[in-house]
Amino acid sequence: MVDFSKRLNKPKRESVLDPVEIYAGLDRKADKGELRKVQAHVLSEWHKRLRTQRDVIVKLHTGQGKTLIGLLLLQSKLNEKGGRVAYLCPTIQLIEQTYNQALDFGFKVCKPEQGEPLPAEFHDGKAILITSVQKLFNGRTQFKLHHQSLALSALVMDDSHACVDSIRDAVSLRVPRSVYDSKGKVTGTHPIYEKLFNLFSGALREQGEGTFQEIEAKKANALLAVPYWAWKERVLEVTRTIAGHDEDDLVKFVWPIIKDRLAECLCVISGAGLEITPYLAPLEDFGSFWKAETRIFMSATVTDDSFLIKGLRLSPETITKPLTYPKESWSGEKMILIPSLIDDQLDRGAIVKEFGEPNQRRTVGVAALVPSFKGTKDWEKYGATIARKDTIEDALNALRTAGRRAAAVVFVNRYDGIDLPDDSCRLLIFDGMPYGESLIDQYLQASRGDSESSSIRLARSIEQGLGRSVRGEKDFSVVLVVGTDLVDFVRQRCTRAYLSDQTRQQIEIGLETAEAATEEIKAGKSPMTALRELIQQCIGRDQGWKDFYVERMDQLKAEEPKPKGLKVFESELEAETEYLSGNVDRAIKTLQDLLDTTKMEESERGFYLQEMARYQDRSSKAKSNEYQKAAHKKNRFLFKPVEGFTVEKLAPAAGKRAANIAVWVSAFESFEQLKLAVELILTNLSFGVAAETFEKSLQKLGAALGYTAELPDRQWKAGPDNLWCLQQNDYLLIECKSEVLTDRAEIYKEESGQMNNACGWFHRNYPGANLTRLLVIPTNKLGHGAAFNESVGIVRGTELSRLVRNVRAFFQEFSKVDLHDLNDAKIQEFLVIHKLTNDEIKSGYQKDVYAGSVR
Known part of the structure; x- marks a missing residue:
């Protein structure tokens, strides 16, 4: 083979580090032209100012060639130091696409093959590895864990936000309730689910008897989180249960990550499965990421990167000073x-x-x-x-x-x-x-x-x-x-x-x-x-x-990104890190400082008080319970405390009902906004809508109609789905079965039993109060064994549709008036016209129970 380098008149060239020059020397396909201005700008800026900086976010519009930029930055680092470099795609499907694109541009790349070791060219620093984030982040990763992790000179994480979600999935254990055979037939209950459900059934019952019954009945959207104190008390039994299945496909890729930190995990159990996730993803276990010398994170201009503080442990400075192209304010x-x-x-x-x-x-x-x-x-x-x-x-x-x-x-x-x-x-x-x-997302969304x-x-x-x-x-x-x-x-x-x-x-x-x-x-x-x-x-x-x-x-001006929530995510990360390091007092102080200096909703303050209670549980159960009581008082959707829990009676709204409606209506800037808010409520009041959505919309309807309303079963973990206070000592109790099929022929025994339990809860907590009872369900016929202890009105599809129609017509009246100059007498007139007075609400939208047999 001829060595042409010996025939050169000038000295042998050194490795090229400037990524713009690297691109010029690539043997790319004919249709791959010159670099775009945005690409050349970003590459030059990185080379001049940031190549020695460990963490850099490249933040550009979609379609501006971030993939090529990432490949060139990796090649520059490969030329500079050698060693291993990797390009991480957010999904497995994108590996092939990125690999082929890299070949078209003339890069030396490799990719992992199923069942094979990582390519030798990658280990030898001769090619860029194109792989997925899932390949690196799993308990049996070929990149190895902890001190055995492969050293990386550089990595690029494409679509960093999507990668954060993939990492969380990789460190979460998800176990379905049912086991299926090869034909899709249920053959039994997964042993991990069965044992953990039985283990925590008492704690779950205390958090919500109604929801617990739904979980037991296998309702997929019914879920409860296991309280942190109960979880920690039984974590040894949890460990033994899961360890016995550590070779199961569901378990084996997660178990090495969570087995020694189960105590610091959140567990949510539903009627269809369970999920166990660390409160903070243990990124430090993955040394190839954690210790990589250079890390480049790709992000789109339309996304807020503050979430990456906690999701990838990036510093606020990295978040606030991304590498951008300032000359374009929009794209596409x-x-x-x-x-x-x-x-x-x-x-x-x-x-x-x-x-x-x-x-x-x-x-x-x-x-x-x-x-x-x-x-x-x-x-x-x-x-x-x-x-x-x-x-x-x-x-x-x-x-x-x-x-x-x-x-x-x-x-x-x-x-x-x-x-x-x-x-x-x-x-x-x-x-x-x-x-x-x-399940974790659903729990957090609810709480x-x-x-x-x-x-x-x-x-x-x-x-x-x-x-x-x-x-x-x-x-x-x-x-x-x-x-x-x-x-x-x-x-x-x-x-x-x-x-x-x-x-x-x-x-x-x-x-x-x-x-x-x-x-x-x-x-x-x-x-x-x-x-x-x-x-x-x-x-x-x-x-x-x-x-x-x-x-x-073009009216938009190119501006520096303004990430929101920096302080919140930074404080959350600092508090959790201090707690995991054993510094309980510092962890609690961090969150207390956040509460003292940040404006937020009372319900969100409750969430942070619960986090403080979880931290305090390690050193003082009594102090922890005090924090939990305070948390639950601010946010009824959080854990019910172990002791000191009392139901606060729902009081009537201050002032007359018409005046309350005027306050609700006047909060909107225009009738269009009012109409949209009303439609958001009414659209969800129909059979087939998820139970939680239906119940929350019904509560919002109560508030819109001038009443106080709450969700006792979700807020107090017992009682009816909805409770409205119509006036002093006069209440409307509503049980909702929105997920029941519209062709259902009868009311089941379990459903009448739930209504009876809800009424019993009301009488214990509201002795002597007047009560109207409604059950929202498609049929008014009692089935075998079903019976009500008190009179109950049935709201079927016909009655529900009439209520929705009348409410819509009522609020349509406000299209003709000034929302900020409302007359109470006129509002009362509208209520009468559209049959929404207190008496109509109590008796005008129900059907009597039919007790005759339909069997």
Whole structure:
């Protein structure tokens, strides 16, 4: 072989470190042109200012070539120091895509093969390893754990926020209740679930008898967290139980991580399974990440990086000083529309039907994002393709292939890691709030749903979801936002503030566009026709729309990122770290300082008091219980304390009912906002809606109608689903069975028993008070063995629909008046007209129980 280097007239060149020069020397494919300005800027800035800095966040718009930037930074470090370097993808599906892209650019790369050791080229520092974050973060990682971990010179973590979620999944033990055979038939209960459920049944009963009964009855959405004191007392038995199954596929990849820190884990048990997760992900176990010499974290401009303080243990300085491109304030084109604001007829049901039905003439992809498989039923009914774990690749290929786009594709809880550029998705339907599916997420949403950290998490998921269909600066897509809870989040200014400047501006453009469409509807155009024409103006590249969009988006100014919640996440991390180090007093002081210096909702203060109680439990049970009592008093959705627990009676609202309604109504800036809030409540008051959602909406309805209302079963862990105080010493007790099928023929014995128990709880805590009892269920016929101890009115679908109709008509009256100059007498008149007086509420929306046999 000829050694051409000996024939050079100039000395042999040294390894190139400047990533811009590295790119110039790559043997890339002919279609891979020069670096974009943004890429050249970021690479040069890193090389000049930041190459010696250990942690750097690269924060750019979607589609600006972050993958190529990450590869070049790794190559620069490889040239400088040798050693191992790795590029971590957030999902396994993205490995192949990134690997092929790297080859096209001329990089020397390798990837792990199933069942094989990590490639020799990686170990020898001769190639960049392309792998997934899951490959590194698991209890049997080939990168090894603790002091045996492989040393890395550098790593790039692509889509860092998605990686945080993947890491948490990797350190969480999830055990289903049921065991299935190869044909999908239930063969029994998983032994870990069975033993832990029995072990903690007493503690769970104390936290909520009604919910415990639902868990016992295998209701999937019924869940309770095991109180920290009960968990710690029985952690040895928990350890023995799980250790006996440490070779099970469910356990073996998690057990090495959690086996020695089970005491500091949260356990949530539902009717369908259980989940055990460390309060703080033990990143230090993964030395390849924890001790890597250089770490580059990729982030989109639309996401708030403050969450990475706790999720990846990054410093506030790293978060607040990302590497950006300051000359571009926005990228890509999104027509974000809220159909229900264009016209009432364009509700979720109408959108699902219109776009869920296959269309053989469809030339561009239509995709939908839903939070759970439960939300796919109507999509599937109309003929949409549901992307499941084993079919997701085929579903993606259908969207990417011309001629296969007739059916809409529905992705479940896939708000990141799915790229749908160009014609693969020109219409994205964002269907419902992106709540997490994990039991821990559900528990936290229930216990601290109004917190700033929860709002930041939700905003992050919304931003990620909105970005699935626009993957570059020239890409474009229409996004339809449906589902009352999601619409409320993006519509209300207080929550919209958690979204990025770019997304907020796109929403404003959408609202302005919706107003124009509404005018056309008033002129005689059908609502669906108006919506379809708007969609076509974007997809069909109407020049007027394009100019309008650019003009509005150019009003944005490029600004430095302003992460929210920095202090909150920093304090949470500091407190948990101090506690795990044995410094209980310092951990408690850290959270107390946060409470003393930060404005937050009372319910969120309760959450931090519970954290302080958990810390104090290590050194003083009595002091811990005092903190827990204070926590529960501020937030009834937290753990009920061991001692000193008393039910506080629900008192009537101050002043007259009409005046209370006036206060509620006047809190809205406009009738449109009022209407949206009312619809958010009423849409969830129908059979088929999840129990928790239905019950919370019913409580909100009570407040909207001028009453005080609470959720005793969730707040006091006993009692009815809903309790309204109509006036002094006059109450309405409501038990809800919203998940019962509408064709149910009879009321079961268990359901009448729950009503009897709820009434007994009321009489113990409200002796002598007047009570009206209602059961919301599709049938008024008592089944075998079912009986009520007291008179109970039945609210079936007919009665519920009439109530919803009358409430909607009542609040529609406020479209004609000044919301901030309301007349109590006029409000009372509206109540009478729409049959919503106290007497009507108590007796006008119920059916008598039919006790005749239907068997």
